[in-house]
Amino acid sequence: MASIRQRAGMWQARVTRKGFPAETRSFETRSEAQKWAREIESNMDHGDHRRRLEADHLLLSDILQRYMEEVSPTRKGGSEEAIRIRALQRTKMAAHSMVKLTPALIASFRDARLKNVGNGAVIRDLSILSSAINHARREWGVSVENPCLLVRKPTIPPGRARLLKPDEEVRLMRELQPIGRRSRWMAPLVRLALETAMRRGEMLGLKWEHVDLTAQTVFLPDTKNGTPRTVPLSTTAVAVLAELPRSEDGRVFQISAMTMEAAFRRACARSGIANLHFHDLRHTATSKMAEKLPNVIELAAVTGHRTIQMLKRYYHPNAAALAKKLG
Structure with missing residues (x-):
């Protein structure tokens, strides 16, 4: 049973229940003390008292750390997710205990973040945050609600x-040539992307044991959507791969994702090419392939899109070319 009394200018609530240690806490107002006492009694009645106390002392930063160490390594793109989690841990929000994490606090984080980055980045941050909290609730016995579910997410940005x-391709390839300290891997990597429409991660994870230059194919055992696929190679793609040196670890491209992205941005700057992402090469390659493979089923088999709806996001037909086909 709870008792409320005023002591030293504060309102002290004390909850005693058979089978549980007495719980005491002080508040500035009587209503706050009564609310806390009711919550403690309810948690005791439903067997959540101990887990609730643990959540009261567990910080969001702790949950994110454990999630990064135990869950992220099992997910595709886990290394990129870990980078986002470390950034979340540096926010003021991460210093709050799990029971103090409110929708208002999450919304405040969202609004502050939107001042510096786009909607897509904020949506990914909120998704990671919500996933970590849900995992903690289901797997680690953290007795809290997920405040992210009550927070409005930013509008999903339109696809690029x-x-x-x-003419940009000519300039870009010129700036990617291995002159001086420039990476020898960038020019063939970009050329292969334009010839195959493979994703960045698929190319960087490519191994020679899965390359068959005679059959003109590359086997991808682990793709973004979880379905293995075999990618046909054009004669140009075969020539690009044939010129690459073989490495002891079996990797085709000896370059990391971060190094590649930095080198690509520098090459675009030197070429005077604005607003170009490496992933845009996949859009470019898909649109070119569509001219040679009008059968959308065949095209999707090459690009690895599981649905026609997703394929449409990458296929950008040229209106002038379509007008010529109409006659």
Whole structure:
């Protein structure tokens, strides 16, 4: 049973229940003390008292750390997710205990983040945050509600429609040539992306044991959507791979994702090419392939899209070319 009394200018609530240690806490108002006492009694009645106390002392930063160590390594893109989690741990929000994490606090984080990054980045942050909290609730016995479920997410941004123009391709390939300290892997990596529409991670994880230059194919055992696929190679793609040196560890491209992204941005800057992401090369390659493979089923088999709806996001037909087909 709870008792409320005023002591030293504060309101002290004390909850005693058979089978549980007495719980005491002081508040500035009587209503706050009564509310806390009711919550403690309810938790005791439902067997959640101990887990609730643990959540009261567990910080969001602790949950994110454990999630990064135990869950992220099992997910595709786990290394990139870990980078986002470390950034979340540096926010003021991460210093709050799990029971103090409110929708208002999450919304405040969202609004502050939107001032510096786009909607897509904030959506990914909120997704990671919600996943970590849900995992803690289901797997680690952290007795809290998920405040992210009550927070409005930013509008999903429209898909990019940026394609690499022919004149830009010439300038970009010129700036990617291995002159001086420039990486020898960038030019063949970009050329292969434009010839195959493979994703960045698929190419960086490519191993020679899965490359068959005679059959003109590359086998991808682990793709983004979880379905293995075999990618056909054009004669240009075969020539690009044939010129690459073989490494002892079996990897085709000896370059990390971060190094590659930095080198690509520098090459774009030197070429005077604005607003081009490496992933835009996949859009460009898919649109070019569509001219040779009008059968959407065949095209999807090459690009690895599981649905026609997703394929449409990457296929950007040229209106002038379509007009010529109409006659």
